[in-house]
Amino acid sequence: MSSLSTQPPVSPPDLRLAQLTEWLAPQNLVDPASGRAASSDASFRRYFRYDVVPALRAKLGDTLIAMDAPPERENVPAFIHVQGLLLEAGVSVPAIVARDVARGFLLLSDLGSTTYLQRLDVDNAAFMYADATAALIRFQLHSQSGVLPEYDRAILLRELNLFPEWFIGKHLGITMSEAQRAQLDGVFDAIIANNLAQQQVFVHRDYHSRNLMFLDQGNPGVLDFQDALYGPVTYDLASLLRDAYVQWDEEMVLDWVVRYWQGAKQVGLPVNPDIDSFYRDFEFMALQRHLKILGIFCRLNYRDGKSAYLGDLPTVIDYVRKTANRYTVLKPLVRLLDQFEDKAPQVGYTF
Numbered sequence: 012m013s014s015l016s017t018q019p020p021v022s023p024p025d026l027r028l029a030q031l032t033e034w035l036a037p038q039n040l041v042d043p044a045s046g047r048a049a050s051s052d053a054s055f056r057r058y059f060r061y062d063v064v065p066a067l068r069a070k071l072g073d074t075l076i077a078m079d080a081p082p083e084r085e086n087v088p089a090f091i092h093v094q095g096l097l098l099e100a101g102v103s104v105p106a107i108v109a110r111d112v113a114r115g116f117l118l119l120s121d122l123g124s125t126t127y128l129q130r131l132d133v134d135n136a137a138f139m140y141a142d143a144t145a146a147l148i149r150f151q152l153h154s155q156s157g158v159l160p161e162y163d164r165a166i167l168l169r170e171l172n173l174f175p176e177w178f179i180g181k182h183l184g185i186t187m188s189e190a191q192r193a194q195l196d197g198v199f200d201a202i203i204a205n206n207l208a209q210q211q212v213f214v215h216r217d218y219h220s221r222n223l224m225f226l227d228q229g230n231p232g233v234l235d236f237q238d239a240l241y242g243p244v245t246y247d248l249a250s251l252l253r254d255a256y257v258q259w260d261e262e263m264v265l266d267w268v269v270r271y272w273q274g275a276k277q278v279g280l281p282v283n284p285d286i287d288s289f290y291r292d293f294e295f296m297a298l299q300r301h302l303k304i305l306g307i308f309c310r311l312n313y314r315d316g317k318s319a320y321l322g323d324l325p326t327v328i329d330y331v332r333k334t335a336n337r338y339t340v341l342k343p344l345v346r347l348l349d350q351f352e353d354k355a356p357q358v359g360y361t362f
Contacts, residue, residue: 123232
């Protein structure tokens with residue numbers, strides 16, 4: 012009787028990494044053998060950190076970051092385009108050292124490994140967010156129509172529909188009745204009407220604590236900007252201050268919103284001139300983003316096998332409930348969540 016093999020399974024060859032190494036080797040910028048994973052990503056992109064060859068360290072720094080972005084999955088030309096816009100606006104972004112756009116490879120300057128999320132605490136949050144909002148204002152001041160695709164109704168609605176598809180349908184296992192879907196659509200219409208009525212600027216779309224790097228100079232370093240659009244002026248502020256990964260007291264958030272609003276008005280950005288109306292815009296925009304995020308986090312789990320994002324669902328649901336409770340036109344969403352909670356207790360938390 013033969014014994015079972017104790018050999019570990021053989022992993023399939025990493026063809027993309029082999030191609031990346033083949034591309035890097037003849038350039039003599041980095042040591043190809045020094046590559047190691049630099050960060051994880053919710054997309055199909057991967058990042059590797061490489062040691063710079065000694066002769067070039069004074070010019071390029073000790074390390075560089077190689078981005079592997081499969082061209083059939085990721086838009087490398089968009090990354091290059093938005094990187095240029097941010098650079099022109101005076102925002103700290105990785106410099107592009109070398110590129111192979113056809114194969115989806117970029118070699119970038121290294122902004123370090125300390126994210127805002129790792130650094131933020133109650134004592135330093137005020138000045139770190141001041142830096143982040145100042146950089147955001149610089150980017151927004153650089154805005155021009157026609158330079159980036161519009162954040163239009165179709166995109167806003169497509170994002171919102173991730174919520175019923177992946178959170179309600181897949182995660183909770185609930186099929187909504189026609190009446191429930193009509194209620195949800197009414198909430199969606201109210202959100203989108205507000206979003207589209209806002210003034211339009213350049214929008215990063217993921218301007219939050221995991222995509223901002225803490226720097227000694229030029230803080231913050233900004234990453235993950237390739238999906239930028241031309242859209243609602245409050246979007247990136249909502250992404251920053253109603254962050255899915257870190258939550259602050261609402262009084263602190265209100266203070267930071269007011270400070271941004273004052274600074275934006277002072278330099279002529281097209282924010283709502285009334286602070287109460289601006290805060291309402293901020294809240295409706297944050298709600299659109301949070302409903303989208305609930306769908307995306309569930310899709311990352313069920314489609315892509317990235318289960319860690321489910322741990323952030325309670326924070327996002329808390330945002331959704333608090334915001335929807337403050338506005339009559341949004342309260343049907345709270346009633347729907349109550350109904351879903353009664354039907355799907357197996358998810359293990361209240362919402």
